[in-house]
Amino acid sequence: MSxxxxxxxxxxxxxxxLLARSLPEELSxxxxxxxxxxxxxxxxxxxxxxxxxxxxMGGDGAPFNLGEATVSRAVIELSTGExxxxxxxxxxRDHAALAATVEALNQRQTDRPDxxxxxxxxxxxxxxxxxxRQRAETAATKVDFFTLVRAEG
Amino acid sequence: MYVAVKGGERAIANAHRLLDHERRxxxxxxxxxxxxxxxxxxxxxxxxxxxxSLYDRGLAALAIKQARGDLIEAIFLVRAYRxxxxxxxxxxxxxxxxxxxxxRISATYKDLPGGQVLGPTFDYTHRLIxxxxxxxxxxxxxxxxxxxxxxxxxxxxxxxANDDLIERNLKTDExxxxxxxxxxxxxxxxxxxxxxxxxxxxxxxxxxxxxxxTQRGYGRNHPFVGEIRMGEVEIELEIPELGxxxxxxxxxxxxxxxxxxxxxxxxxxARFTRGYGLSFGHCERRAMSMALVDRALRAKEFGEERKGxxxxxxxxxxxxxxxxxxxxxxxxxxxxxxxxxxxxxxLRQMRSEFEARQASSHPEAAE
Numbered sequence: 001m002s003x004x005x006x007x008x009x010x011x012x013x014x015x016x017x018l019l020a021r022s023l024p025e026e027l028s029x030x031x032x033x034x035x036x037x038x039x040x041x042x043x044x045x046x047x048x049x050x051x052x053x054x055x056x057m058g059g060d061g062a063p064f065n066l067g068e069a070t071v072s073r074a075v076i077e078l079s080t081g082e083x084x085x086x087x088x089x090x091x092x093r094d095h096a097a098l099a100a101t102v103e104a105l106n107q108r109q110t111d112r113p114d115x116x117x118x119x120x121x122x123x124x125x126x127x128x129x130x131x132x133r134q135r136a137e138t139a140a141t142k143v144d145f146f147t148l149v150r151a152e153g
Numbered sequence: 154m155y156v157a158v159k160g161g162e163r164a165i166a167n168a169h170r171l172l173d174h175e176r177r178x179x180x181x182x183x184x185x186x187x188x189x190x191x192x193x194x195x196x197x198x199x200x201x202x203x204x205x206s207l208y209d210r211g212l213a214a215l216a217i218k219q220a221r222g223d224l225i226e227a228i229f230l231v232r233a234y235r236x237x238x239x240x241x242x243x244x245x246x247x248x249x250x251x252x253x254x255x256x257r258i259s260a261t262y263k264d265l266p267g268g269q270v271l272g273p274t275f276d277y278t279h280r281l282i283x284x285x286x287x288x289x290x291x292x293x294x295x296x297x298x299x300x301x302x303x304x305x306x307x308x309x310x311x312x313x314a315n316d317d318l319i320e321r322n323l324k325t326d327e328x329x330x331x332x333x334x335x336x337x338x339x340x341x342x343x344x345x346x347x348x349x350x351x352x353x354x355x356x357x358x359x360x361x362x363x364x365x366x367t368q369r370g371y372g373r374n375h376p377f378v379g380e381i382r383m384g385e386v387e388i389e390l391e392i393p394e395l396g397x398x399x400x401x402x403x404x405x406x407x408x409x410x411x412x413x414x415x416x417x418x419x420x421x422x423a424r425f426t427r428g429y430g431l432s433f434g435h436c437e438r439r440a441m442s443m444a445l446v447d448r449a450l451r452a453k454e455f456g457e458e459r460k461g462x463x464x465x466x467x468x469x470x471x472x473x474x475x476x477x478x479x480x481x482x483x484x485x486x487x488x489x490x491x492x493x494x495x496x497x498x499x500l501r502q503m504r505s506e507f508e509a510r511q512a513s514s515h516p517e518a519a520e
């Protein structure tokens with residue numbers, strides 16, 4: 001089994017996880033301002049298709065097919081040979097190509113610190129803040145049970 | 154005899170133009186955007202995604218707009234759209250145990266590790282029309298509460314399973330093919346993987362009625378809601394050329410674990426049995442109904458007498474799909490002129506034979 005993406009040991013899968021949750025402008029903005037003359041080649045043209053999502057019977061039993069989701073993906077290569085893979089839920093093919101481009105840049109040693117600082121770290125900060133806000137809002141609806149004094153009779 | 158009939162093109166084109174006009178409604182009223190539908194009619198979007206069997210909020214919202222709010226029509230549009238796309242593959246099975254929980258309740262245990270959180274729910278509202286909603290107004294921000302360090306939220310059924318009081322889900326051979334209704338037509342008897350896939354995209358009203366029928370005695374199975382949880386789960390896809398698993402993002406799911414009465418045998422002690430419901434989005438009623446019907450359809454597995462409609466696999470699975478159902482019901486309004494002419498001719502012949510018989514048995518009446 002591959003390492004699950006939620007607790008990734010591998011920085012590449014962690015970067016993919018963040019890119020799959022990015023907003024398109026979180027990628028296009030830094031790409032335009034910091035890498036304006038990036039030379040890339042399309043290895044797999046951006047395309048939209050379906051992935052069948054699976055569940056498990058009872059949550060932890062045998063798998064079954066729950067239903068599909070739209071997914072867009074692309075593979076982009078830098079002029080220096082690094083190949084980036086972009087794949088994310090939804091129908092935004094341009095977004096998948098942006099994710100693939102950033103994923104390729106993230107493999108180039110000289111660019112990795114800038115990718116982290118300008119792209120991945122801001123996405124991570126936003127996701128953390130959103131998750132914290134959601135958990136705090138949910139926590140406010142937690143039920144505090146208390147037992148009433150029971151009358152003996 | 155087959156008679157081809159042409160005509161009506163202009164009527165059809167004009168009817169569709171009139172439909173566009175009616176869909177838009179009064180031009181003085183601002184037009185609804187799919188984003189507004191997604192944000193403010195989110196549960197309709199959830200239902201269309203579930204029964205359209207395609208997780209894509211924007212697409213479902215657009216379909217609802219196009220269908221003028223007719224959800225079955227919207228589901229039909231989504232199903233038609235999916236046929237235009239290639240299949241990239243199958244995700245790894247989602248792990249609902251690691252859901253980012255936004256709602257979690259149990260009717261069987263008061264004190265759960267991780268606690269019970271109500272989340273955004275209609276439960277305990279008074280179901281009084283809120284006339285204040287008719288006007289635009291400021292909505293208060295939700296309250297927040299301190300969150301402890303990451304607390305585990307084990308599935309309630311796993312807790313009962315630790316005491317060996319509930320049936321365990323069989324760990325199966327993960328290389329065993331998983332049935333897929335979108336690839337192979339449904340055949341009977343259907344295994345539980347196919348049944349769950351069918352129910353997951355089944356019509357909510359149909360599932361609800363069948364689930365209700367099991368409670369009223371048509372396939373009694375005495376359920377408790379072990380747990381309902383709603384929140385976001387990670388979707389992962391293997392990328393074979395890289396040999397790694399990539400996250401595609403997260404989707405919202407609702408899961409219902411129904412705990413039902415016991416089954417034991419000479420060799421096995423009695424244990425609770427279970428029914429399972431899983432749905433796209435926040436669809437609690439549908440997940441609960443699915444779990445009831447899933448359990449009812451396991452009758453054969455537990456050696457139970459099958460006497461209720463919800464226990465009849467062929468009946469349930471053949472009639473759960475509202476796109477199939479509406480297709481066959483609504484086709485009746487298409488021209489059947491030739492079929493009807495044939496039946497008319499048959500009826501006239503029967504009538505003339507009947508009259509001839511009447512005339513011969515009562516000759517005086519003919520005088």
